[in-house]
Amino acid sequence: MNAAKWEAVIGLEVHVQLQTAGKIFAPAANAYGADANTQACALSVALPGTLPVMNREAARLAVRFGLAIGAKINRRSLFARKHYFYPDLPKGYQISQYEHPVVGAGHLEIAEEDDDNNGGGVKRIGITRAHLEEDAGKSLHEDFDGMSGIDLNRAGTPLLEIVSEPDLRSPAEAAAYLRALHALVKYLGVSDGNMQEGSFRCDANVSLRRAGASELGTRAEIKNLNSFRFVEKAIAHEIARQTEILESGGAVAQETRLYDADLDQTRPMRSKEDAHDYRYFPDPDLPPLVLDEEFIEAARADLPELPGARKLRFERDFQLPARDAAKLAFDRGFADYFETATAAGADAKTAANWMLGELSAALNRDGLRIEESPLGGAQLAEILARIADRSISGKSAKEVFQAVWRGEGGVDEIINARGLRQITDDSEIENVVARVVAEHPEQAAQYRAGKQKVFGFFVGRVMQASGGKAEPARVNEMLRRALDSE
Amino acid sequence: MTDALHHRSITAHAAALRAGEYSCEELTRHFLARIEKSERLNSLITVTAEGALAQARDADRALRQNGGGAGALAGIPLVHKDLFCTRGVLTSCGSKMLENFISPYDAHIIEKLGAAGAVSLAKSNMDEFAMGASTETSYYGAARNPWDEARVPGGSSGGSAAAVAAGLAAAATASDTGGSIRQPAAFCSLTGIKPSYGRVSRYGMVAFASSLDQGGVIARSAEDAALLLREISGFDARDATSLREEVPDYPNLLNGGGGGGGSPPLSGMTVGLPKEFFGDGVAEDVAAAAQTAAEQLQKLGAKICEVELPNSAAAVPCYYVLAPAEASSNLARFDGIRYGHRAAKYADLNDFYERTRAEGFGAEVKRRLLVGAFVLAAGYYDAYYIKAQKLRRLIAEDFARAFEKCDILAGPTTPQTAFALGEKLGDPVAMYYSDIFTNAVNLAGLPGISIPAGFDRAGLPVGLQLIGRYLDEASLLRAAHQFQLATDWHLRAPENFS
Structure with a gap:
């Protein structure tokens, strides 16, 4: 491919489901996974005579997001109707914000691709706008014997559509932006960010232009990207497709394409000519959304420490490498866990290593979120303290970790019950060493003759004789002394 | 003039029911019997006789037990325009599209009137989805005008108007997007009020044009209208355009304002006559009746002045x-x-x-x-749309300027009296112009009322429209009530239904 010749220009549109108890324009419940149509109130079904009323909680979450990306919050924003017919769109129109969105221009910082752990290399991605809108229901095309089922539980769920500037230049960068955005909305408690349940969905606009050019090329919009991996793969595929067209002298058509994850390819969905005329106009049922200073300031006061700031603080206060700091800080659960562990006295670097190693592996193995971890930050600190005071070996610590994880008891309880406490008494170890050396004169002679390999044999015997409880470092030291002394 | 039971005012019924002269059930049966005999008017789509009798018996019980504590409308039989959702009852909007739609919930207006003790007799006929000025576009067939059955009762609330004029109900709910309460009230010699936009919740009223629709009532008198309006008005959290405004006690303001100390009842009030409402295209008898009505207001103490609505x-x-x-x-x-x-x-x-x-x-x-x-x-x-929105603002500004000179406006409700069935059905634009004096009021969101102001040479009713400042329904009702104390147009009933 001619990577040097063509530059990819990528912008993402992300639909984030807001974490509200009710729907965006009705108080009805809004839980995922309920039986079909059990969360469909009169408004969700678009019964004649029903009217939308703004759920201020959705507006509050939108403002919270806007403030977190340093955006201008529009004190007055408007709702418009976007018309099209589809069976899972009950009113025949979607209520959305068109000309006047609640959140104006802001930005999000991501780590540059070649980040070399020195904490620099941050790239600023522009966010054009974020607007409130309602979700549609779901059409179910399987299981109904040739017919389609309609589930309106999701109809009226609040969405925040976040539109980025075309500032992204590679599939990896697009994925990095998406990850940062995902972390942020979860961090803020704006969304649960669950991609399987559709709480975080992405469309990508991709175009190519000659390297160095300032004009944008013709773009294709790719829909249906519901995982970070798919976003990266679909964009890479699309860049390859467009490169091939341009290389062979062709022109890219402006169209909407659908990504098929099974085949790893995009295929045309509709062309520019087929584009709907949505007949937008201001929704006469909804007065403008007016937010006063007090509302906005209350949301500002309520903002948590943001991931970027937290990452920098972890680097500064705990001397963590940038990569580890980012991994911990960008996931609110990990960051909180880390702070609990260090507050309980754990060494920061050791805690970070354990969290990104043993703990992450256990969470993955059991399919748990860190908030659901059976072993808390304070308990991790306790285990690390036992290593530090030499009560247990690193190897035993892993055993303790797993036992606590399984709920077998507290840290010390398990250490005692399993007899994992190390023998740190030098005279006791010395006795064992002297006995083992005396019992194996042949091997001792070999060692002294220069056969260093035999040393391992002695370590094994001493450990065996001490029931595995002797502290290995001390064993090594005393063995050397005993063997080298004659 | 008639003093028949079915043409009595709500106030009269309420007093008689409380005094035990007749029961709510008897009154309800009386109206139901008249409904049965008046099917040829086609004013009703669904008659809910059983439900009505049950509500009447409840009202009788409430009156026996609570007397004065019973709802203000206890036992008063009403009909509801078929675009108000009524739980368990067909809500058709006069359309084949909804011919099988049984609403699972009650509209705000239905809830409020039910809570006040009113009895719901039937759902009334209407132009399909309230689009029309004659009730001829109804899927259920045209309704007829009780004053002349070869003529339309107006629309879109023609069924409500025909039913009240024929004495099939004490009063009716209705809705008005461009004149749908006032024009049929005018055609049927009734009092119809369209409140200010936002005064009455639109929840449960099937939408036609959301920024213009407003629920209201068609009644026999301003006094009855005031009673009903007090019950249906007020903030409703289920309608984002509903106003958080206190509802004035309309019935007790009918005699308020001027008057005191022996001065005439409308002294201190200035009535503006928009010259555009008295120009070409207005039938001679209609203009004359409106002029006479204005003079009557003057006799009651109001000052009269001419105003202009240049963008009308x-x-x-x-x-x-x-x-x-x-x-x-x-x-x-x-x-x-x-x-x-x-x-x-x-x-x-x-x-x-x-x-x-x-x-x-x-x-x-x-x-x-x-x-x-x-x-x-x-x-x-x-x-089109943006330009029309700009015009809408100009029209609203016209009214604002006029109200710098006067308190209410008066003019004919419609340029002509009731037209013949079929006369305008083939000419939509002619039909649209039947609402020429009412459309602007909805565009500006103002309150308007039509009251009986006489008859033309063919014996057809003429309506006088009064238009008020935003949220000033009280002035309209007061002027209308004082006018009705001095005139008897509103007390007349159509010969065949007296």
């Missing part, structure tokens, strides 16, 4: 861009998927929509949906 000629074109635009959107939900009519045979999804809507909607509704989709289309939006 733009009201009808402006209205017929905005109302269809909103309608095309509001009626998009009628797609046959979840409720309502659905095509029996279809090739694919698009064909399903096309057939369902082609079969379910009548000609006038289709005409407006097409106009509405057109004016909202990319490329036409600025030329």
